[in-house]
Amino acid sequence: MQDDARYLKRIRVKSLSPSTDVGALAKKVVEECKLIPPSRLPQVEQLLYYLQIRKSPTVEGKMEKKVKRNVKPRELTPLEGVELNEEASITSVDEYVELLYDDIPEKIRGSALILQLARNPDNLEELLHNEAALGALARVLREDWKQSVELATIIIYIFFCFSSFTQFHGVVSHYKIGALCMNVVEHELKRHNVWREELRKKSKAYESAPDNGSLRRDQDKATKKYQGLLAKQEQLLRVSLYLLLNLAEDTRTELKMRNKNIVGLLVKVLERDDEELLVLVVSFLKKLSIFLENKNDMAEVNIVEQLAHLVPCDHEDLLNLTLRLLLNLSFDTGLRVKMVEVGLLPKLTVLLGDENNHQIALRILYHISIDDRFKGMFACTDCIRQLMQQLYEHSEDEIETELISICINLAANKRNAQLMCEGNGLKMLMKKALKMKDYLLMKMIRNISQHDGPTKPLFIDYVGDLAAEIRVEEEEEWVLECLGTLANLTIPDLDWELVVKEYNLVPFLKDRLKPGSAEDDLILEVVIMIGTVSMDDACAAMLAKSGIIPALIELLNAQQEDDEFVCQIVYVFYQMVFHQATRDVIIKDTQAPAYLIDLMHDKNAEIRKVCDNTLDIIAEYDEEWGRKIQSEKFRFHNNQWLEMVESRQADESEPYFYDNDNDRTDLFYSADGITPVDGSVSPEFFSDLQPQNGDSHLTL
Secondary structure, rough: OHHHHHOOOOOOOOOOOOOOOOHHHHHHHHHOOOOHHHHHHHHHHHHHHHHHHHHOOOOOOOOOOOOOOOOOOOOOOHHHHOOOOOOHHHHHHHHHHOOOOOOOOHHHHHHHHHHHHOOOOHHHHHHOOOOOHHHHHHHHHHHHOOOOOOHHHHHHHHHHHHHHHHHHHHHHHHHHHHHHHHHHHHHHHHHHHHHHHHHHHHHHHHOOOOOOOOHHHHHHHHHHHHHHHHHHHHHHHHHHHHHHHHHHOOOHHHHHHHHOOOOHHHHHHOOOOHHHHHHHHHHHHHHOOOOOHHHHHHHHHHHHHHHOOOOOOOOOHHHHHHHHHHHHOOHHHHHHHHHHOOOOHHHHHHHHHHHOHHHHHHHHHHHHHHHHHHHHHHOOOOOOHHHHHHHHHHHOOOOHHHHHHHHHHHOHHHHHHHHHOOOHHHHHHHHHHHHOOOOHHHHHHHHHOOOOOHHHHHHHHHHHHHHHHOOOOOHHHHHHHHHHHEEEEEEEOOOOHHHHOOOOHHHHHHHHHHOOOOOOOHHHHHHHHHHHOOOOOOHHHHHHOOHHHHHHEEEHOEEEEEEEHHHHHHHHHHHHHOOOHHHHHHHHHOHHHHHHOOOOOOHHHHHHHHHHHHHHHHHHOOOHHHHHHHHHHHHHHHHHHHHHHHHHHOOOOOOOOOHHHHHHEEEEEOOOOOEEEEOOOOOOHOOOOOOOOHOOOOOO
16 A cells, blocks of 8 residues: 555555564565665564564553654655646656657646656656656756746656655666756755845835835735745755755765755755745754764854754744754854854753653753853753752652753752752752662762852751761762762861761771772762861861871872872861871871972972972971971972073073173072072081071072
8 A cells, every 4th residue: 555645655464473484574575565675674574573563552552651753854745836637647658758858838747747657656666767758857957947947846856756765866866866956956045045135125115115006016016926936946945955865865975965065055945934844954954963074064154043043933843853953063062152142041941841842952951051151051041940840750760861960060050059959959859869879869969069158058957868878888879979978068067076976987988098999989089078077176086096097198109190189188188287186196197298298399289289288287386397398398499490500501592691600600599598609509508497487488
C-alpha cells in the first residue's frame, strides 16, 4: 500500500509470527522491493525484529516514557497552480517528452504530467531507464529556469522525487541538478531583494502623499504583485532546498555545497515568514551545524540574531527545530555570548514550562550557565524558581542529569545561591540529598555553602547530619561532597571540637591523609577540612596531639609538585600557629618551619603569601627560628643581586654599567642598611644578623 503524499512504499508482512526467521524474511523483502538497497538489510532486519516482539497497545496501555521526537520537514504537496485535469500514464512518457520541445506552456504541461508519474515511487525505476526523458528535463531546466518559475519548480520537483531515495542520488548528480538548484536559490534571493526595494519605493511614495489616489492604487497593485510572486518563489525555494537537503546525506556533496556558500543562502531565507519553508531551512542548518566549518560559517553571518525571532513561535515543529539548532550552536563560546546578547536567556527560561521543549531549553541553559559571566543573569529571570520547583517535584528516582547539572553551575553564584535557599529551599535540598544519597545534589549544596553572607549560617542546623555521613562505609564520591560542604562552613561560633569528638572524625581524617589512601580529591578535601576546624583552638590542639601534623608533612613531601595541596597544607600550619598550644607543637616538635622556609620562594604567589604570613608569626614567637628566617631572606635577596649583576656583565649588547672595573663595587644587603663590600660575603656574615625592632621584614 502506498501513500503518494509521503513517498512511502508500505509493505504488509502477513507471515510474521513469534517463530518466523527474521533474517530470512528481511532478505526476501530486500530482494522483492527494488527501492530498498541491499546495504539497508540490517535496518530491515531490525525493523522486522521490532515488529515481531512488540506488544499490542491494548495490553501495554500508554507508553510510560516519551519517545524522542524526530521532527522533519513536512513532505512536499502538489504544487498550487500546476494541477492538471488529465491523468498521466507511464506508457505515454514519450509523448510528454515531446511537449518539452514546444513553448513554455507546453513544457509546463509535459513536465507536470511527468511529475504525476514521478510522485509514485513505483514509476521511478522505469523513469530512471528513460534517459531521453531525464536528459530533456535537465536540458529544459538549464535553459529555461529563469523564464518560468512554474516550469523550474515542476522539473526540480521531479528530480526531488528521485532524491528522496539514496540509490537514485547518482542520477540527480549526473545531471548536475544540485549545482543548478544552488544557482536557482541564489538568483531568487537576489530577485527577492529587488522586489522588496521596488515595493518599498511604492510605499514610501504613497506615505509622502496619502491623499493621492493614484499612488495608493499603485501601492496596492505592487503589494498584490509582490505577494503573488513571493508565493511562487517560496514554492521554488522549498523544493530546491529540499532536494539539496536530500543530496547532503553524502558528506562529500555537502562539502561542495559549503564551498558554494550554502550556509549564507540558508541564513538569508530565515528572513521569510513562510513557516513550512522555515522548518525546512532550520532542519538543513541543524544538519550542517554538526560540522565545525559550517558552524563557523554560521557564526560569521550572525545566525543567532536571525534565529532569535523564532523563539518562541506558534509553529511547534519550527520551535523545536530552532531550539535543536541553537543547542548545537551553544557548544561554541562565542555563539553562547550572542545568545545572551540577543535576549534568548529569558525566552529559554519561559520554555522550561513547555513540556515538549523543556529538555532542549534546559540543555541550552546549562551550556550558558557554564560561563561565569552569565551565571548572575539567571537571578533576573524566573529560572531559579522553576528549577527548584522541578527538583522538589522530582520523584525519588535519579534526578535527570541536565537539571542537577545546571543547578550545580548556578549555585556557584552568590545571588543564585540565596534565591535557592529562600523559604525552605535549603531544607528541601538537604532532606532530598540525605535520603537519596545523591552526590550530585550534595555537590549543588556544597556550592551553595561556599558563599559568605546570609546563606552560610543556615547550614548550622545540618552540621551533625553532614558529619554523620563522613564514614568509611559510604561511597567515596558522596563522602567527598559532604566533607567539602563541612569544610566550607567557616563559621566563627561553630564548636568544631564538639562536632569532631561526637562523630569521631579524627581517625577518619588522619587515615585519609596517607598518600594513596584515597583519590587525591578526597585527600585534598580532608586537608581543607582540617584547616577549617583548626580555626577552633581547642579542636586544633586536639588534632595536633593526635599526630596529624607529621601526617601533613608526609603528605606535603608526597604532593610537593601539586600547588593546591601545598597551599592548603601550608594554610593548615598558618591556622595552627595562631593558637598557643598548636604553635608550640609546630615550632618545637615538628620540622614544619623548615619546610615553610623551603617554600618561601615558591613560584606560586599564593603559596609564597601564606608561607610569609606563617613564618612572620613563627619568627615573632621564636627567636631561633626568627634568625634562621631572617638569614634566609638576606641570602635570597643577595643571590638575586648577584644574578642581576652577572646578567648585566654577560649582556654584550648593553653598554658597561661602570666606566672601568676599578670603579665597580658589588653591593650586598646588611643588617644596618646597604653596605658596599668588595667581593663576596662569607656565610659567617649572616650568623649574627637579627631582625631590627622585632620586624621580620627586610627594609631597604
